[in-house]
Amino acid sequence: MRDHLRAGIAIYNDGEYHAAHDAWEDHWLDLESGTDDERFLHGLIQFTAAVHHAHDANWTGVRGLAESGAAYLAALPADYREVNVGEVRTYLRAVAADPEHVERAAPPRLTHENVALRPEDLRFEAAAVAAAVLAEEYGYDEETVEKAVTYAREDLDDEKATSQFVTFVMDFARDAANRGIIFQRMAGVVGKRDHRESDVEGLFD
Template sequence: MDRALRAGVALYNAGEYHAAHDPWEEEWLELDAGRDRDFLQGLVQFTAAVYHAREGNERGAVGLAAGAREYLAPLGSEYRGVALDPVRAYLDALAADPTVVERRDPVALDVEGVALAVADLTFEEAALAARALAAEYDYDTDLLDRATEFGRADLDAGRATSPFVALVMDFAEGRNRALVYRRLSEHVDRREHEERDVEGLFG
């Protein structure tokens, strides 16, 4: 839950309003009814409202803003470290006038008082963000999953440096994403080839 929350917040704060909902939605689908589920549903609808307002779909933005407000209303001024009063205020402004997004940047999401950036994420959190961005920009999510598995294995093995960890995090941060993806693909191919060679020796 915390990883998904932080990954989505960082994506949202980076302006990836559409991709931000992916980590939250995957977690939300696994939850039973309750405050955590309502919280994530509210965040999903909040980011969707911002996205639709920016795309010019005013009716959709207003409906989503009202839905998000309803989900978040009973959760107090803060929930799971996320300050909700600024979110509610922005939702009210958005519902009253969806063109507010043209005059005023969407409110940043704070976790424990920090407006999280992708660079603030752990590897596991960045991997969730990277997967959401791969889906958003039509990269192969299976490749990102394999790279994440290799990065996790390198960390578990105590390797001080891992190209998979560095490149997955670079992909999430958006620096030269096409080039990073190409390098990830090359490293994944190389690691899979090495594993097949080992299996051939001992299989």
């Protein structure tokens, strides 16, 4: 929960509203319906969807999402899971009353543990979640990113002092301006690792 939550918050604050929705949805789908955590993530998903649709001036859609998002968050404490839920709820209610409110007031930045997270604040597991959803969002080969995450975890489990895979996964999540170059380099080292592992497996055939 924590890694998905922090990943979504960080990329939402970076303006990636749709990708933030995906970061939370991956975990939300596994939660029991009606639980506080399920309603919490559902509310955040509706919130980011409302902000996303506002860019298309789809006011009917924005109103519906704001109403449902506010309803999902209604019974939760204002600081549930140490996120500024109260501020989000207030904003959603204002948008539900007047969808064009989004043109006059920017949506609140999300905070976790009193920090408005950005991608550079994420540790590896949360960065891995962010990398996966950003790969999907921008059409990068998702299998390559998944393999890089897997190899990074193997390196971390082996307590390697440095790992190209950890670096590439975290940089891919953090550095939007250079993401294309980072992906190319990531793909190169993933290909080399794949080749090396297939050679080792071939010794035992």
